[in-house]
Amino acid sequence: MYKITQSDEKIIIKGIKDFDPIHTFECGQCFRWNKEEDGSYTGVVKGKILNVKKDGEYIIFDKTTKDDFINLWMDYFDLKRDYNLIKEKLSKDSILKEAIQYGEGIRILNQDEWETTISFIISSNRGIPIIKKSIEALCKKYGTYIGAYKGKRYYDFPSSKQLFKCSEEEIKESYTGYRAKYIVNTTCMIEKNQVDLYDLKKLFTYDARSELLKLSGVGPKVADCILLFSMEKYDAFPIDVWVKRVMEYFYIHEETSLKKVQLFSQEKFKDLAGFAQQYLFYYARELGIGK
Numbered sequence: 001m002y003k004i005t006q007s008d009e010k011i012i013i014k015g016i017k018d019f020d021p022i023h024t025f026e027c028g029q030c031f032r033w034n035k036e037e038d039g040s041y042t043g044v045v046k047g048k049i050l051n052v053k054k055d056g057e058y059i060i061f062d063k064t065t066k067d068d069f070i071n072l073w074m075d076y077f078d079l080k081r082d083y084n085l086i087k088e089k090l091s092k093d094s095i096l097k098e099a100i101q102y103g104e105g106i107r108i109l110n111q112d113e114w115e116t117t118i119s120f121i122i123s124s125n126r127g128i129p130i131i132k133k134s135i136e137a138l139c140k141k142y143g144t145y146i147g148a149y150k151g152k153r154y155y156d157f158p159s160s161k162q163l164f165k166c167s168e169e170e171i172k173e174s175y176t177g178y179r180a181k182y183i184v185n186t187t188c189m190i191e192k193n194q195v196d197l198y199d200l201k202k203l204f205t206y207d208a209r210s211e212l213l214k215l216s217g218v219g220p221k222v223a224d225c226i227l228l229f230s231m232e233k234y235d236a237f238p239i240d241v242w243v244k245r246v247m248e249y250f251y252i253h254e255e256t257s258l259k260k261v262q263l264f265s266q267e268k269f270k271d272l273a274g275f276a277q278q279y280l281f282y283y284a285r286e287l288g289i290g291k
Helices: 021-025 067-078 083-090 094-102 112-121 128-142 160-164 166-172 179-192 197-202 205-212 219-232 240-252 259-289
Strands: 003-007 010-014 040-043 048-053 057-060 147-149 153-154
Touching: 003 067, 010 067, 021 048, 040 153, 048 147, 057 205, 083 094, 083 259, 094 259, 112 128, 112 179, 112 197, 112 205, 112 219, 128 153, 160 179, 166 179, 197 205, 205 219, 219 259, 240 259
Parallel strands: none
Antiparallel strands: 003 010, 010 057, 040 048, 048 057, 147 153
């Protein structure tokens, strides 16, 4: 177990294994964590601003309290899970053993279901810089102001109630493009209780995915991202064109369909498929494989 100490608004943790902010925040699972000049990362989660920095064997969480660390950040960063055990199981596969060495500090974040849904609708067919720009514009325009940190103002992610009053044209002003229509329609569905995002975690993965696919702008890949990054469905394996190429390169050795890649991945990695996807995604991106 690791040691927790508090100093002013800082929580300093010694001995956290398998957690590197760079690996965790740069693996494509989140969009509101930004790198500072000192190498730390600042983000907003559930109305709280946090700065995270790795310094040798220490992880420093700035602008928080011990109570918030225990009640919010422990769960958000999945710090109670033994990632070493996951790595041991996945490392029986020689390709994943190599991949894990590149992204050994990845942890799958437990993000908010609503924010994750809208964020990944926005992410469709886009690069990360423009995704971040769009989400920040949406938060600044419609989210609640939280406070400032290091001279920057921060806003919470807008709730479905806050977005429900917005037109498609208004949403487009946040650089969302054609996705504005999807955001408006999905917001309407959520507000009318046609899909209960916060109840889907209780369902089996197949059933939760079926519900998510009812939402406007949510296809199989976006649904699996939502399942994996906010609903603890670790058997989900998000596949886009790039991940498909990576799987073909490493495992299948021929061009095939998305559906066949999905079936292959679920059969091979089973309940650890989501963890495998993250290690493979990070590994392939670092080496430029599949582009």
